[in-house]
């Protein structure tokens with residue numbers, strides 16, 4: 327369409343288009359201000375709250391990555407260094423040795439190392455861990471709960487919407503500031519609970 | 523002694539199966555005598571925030587570059603190579619997250635959820651392409667969007683789809699946009715991310731279902747150029763609106779159109795408006811009658827759509843986790859013979875009172891009722907407008923890109939024989 331200065335119809339059209347354009351600009355600007363007012367300059371990342379997690383196993387299967395970004399994390403400061411580790415051994419294990427059939431972990435990702443009598447150190451071989459949470463369940467049930475699932479931020483590809491978050495039955499996932507990207511439960515110094 | 527402990531623990535395990543006995547310091551921290559040093563719990567951090575600044579800069583630079591290539595240089599080759607770069611950077615290097623399309627949901631969530639803090643980079647990804655489009659047309663689609671670039675690369679044999687089918691399929695992006703906003707506003711889900719067909723390719727892994735979806739899309743993309751862009755992309759809707767009112771826009775001819783018809787078949791996206799010359803203009807009364815029909819039809823579709831949407835609100839709300847949980851808890855018989863759903867286990871261990879769960883779910887349902895009305899009205903309005911567009915004829919004399927639908931890919935430019943100063947050098 328040619329722009330003929332003398333054609334009033336075209337001028338009117340051009341005027342309407344221009345007004346809408348200006349309105350759209352103002353609208354976008356307004357939206358940006360409205361939203362940016364409470365926006366942080368820092369990024370957020372996904373993390374799960376171990377105190378809500380019930381170790382359902384979906385963390386292992388529902389990540390967009392074939393090998394989930396959720397892995398078991400060991401908070402050594404909470405560990406009792408037990409010989410009979412509830413996270414390491416299958417329930418009912420008779421001989422406490424490192425035989426594969428005794429281990430709870432399906433990929434044998436937990437390494438058991440003797441420290442001094444009667445203490446053992448447990449280390450997660452992170453590349454082997456699949457985030458299934460079996461050990462976490464065991465440790466939480468009769469250990470100190472020092473094994474906890476966490477999104478490992480160096481592995482996570484930071485999906486806009488975490489695909490585990492939407493299927494987590496415990497709603498344990500949330501966006502946390504990238505500056506403080508872990509939600510590890512730290513030591514709670516209470517005595518043994520009754521029944522526990 | 524050990525044996526007894528093992529048995530004891532076994533019993534405890536059974537009794538504790540579904541109890542959340544989490545984080546209890548049952549065994550004291552040992553006092554090591556051998557000088558054992560307790561290892562640090564490693565907490566590797568995420569990508570540095572600096573890189574977010576880099577992403578936004580690359581986005582802005584790429585937008586500026588493509589706009590210059592399209593409007594000043596009129597270079598298809600330039601646009602092509604920029605799009606290859608964008609595909610490599612935003613697609614394969616940055617692995618497709620966050621993208622402008624998905625950012626719609628973050629902005630929506632930020633508007634509706636007071637506790638959600640939207641990162642500035644995400645906001646920039648939403649705003650910048652729209653601003654550029656208001657200035658220069660959809661140059662974002664031409665060479666910056668990795669989705670567009672991906673599909674552009676495979677469109678070897680573009681065919682023209684049937685115009686009616688085209689119009690019907692053309693409704694889908696609006697529906698998709700409406701649903702995405704509804705689900706983001708209610709904090710239920712980010713469906714654009716969930717059904718993102720290309721992210722699996724960028725990351726070299728996708729679920730089987732998604733693989734089939736992206737495969738179908740790419741293969742059909744050989745014959746129907748940019749199927750996602752044209753029949754799905756919700757951000758494309760916003761860009762389409764913005765582009766219609768853009769300040770400048772790509773023109774097929776650098777000077778005056780001579781109606782040589784050489785460009786007629788050049789657009790793989792069917793985005794060139796061919797001249798409609800009024801040799802036999804329809805009478806005023808015919809136009810008036812059509813206008814009356816439209817002004818009756820549009821409100822009718824709006825109300826009809828809204829009503830349908832409100833009817834569907836419970837179905838729509840089924841996606842929401844709170845509603846799902848309440849449904850499960852309300853109908854325990856349905857799960858009697860199966861193992862307890864994880865949702866119930868998690869609910870039990872959370873210690874939340876039942877009334878809170880029901881209240882929350884009822885709140886979500888109410889929002890979906892309103893949302894269902896709005897979504898339906900919106901779809902009805904769009905349907906009415908598209909119908910109106912097909913009823914009313916717009917006359918024009920030249921071959922021009924349709925400002926809304928044109929992706930500014932600059933393919934057609936190479937077909938025009940007219941030179942800058944009006945010299946008509948007709949190529950053979």
Ligand code: SF4
Pocket residue numbers: 374378379380381382383384385459475490493494495496497498499
């Ligand atoms: S999906 Fe949720 S409940 Fe299941 S293991 Fe992961 S964090 Fe725990």
Ligand code: SF4
Pocket residue numbers: 372388389390391394395396477481482483484485487488489490491
């Ligand atoms: S954000 Fe993505 S990569 Fe990270 S844990 Fe969630 S699904 Fe996996």
Ligand code: SF4
Pocket residue numbers: 623662663664667668669670671748750751752755756757758761
């Ligand atoms: S229409 Fe959507 S997917 Fe296609 S190039 Fe534009 S923004 Fe990207």
Ligand code: SF4
Pocket residue numbers: 772788789790791792793794922923924927928929930931932933934935
């Ligand atoms: S630039 Fe030309 S060929 Fe490309 S989409 Fe627009 S009208 Fe079609």
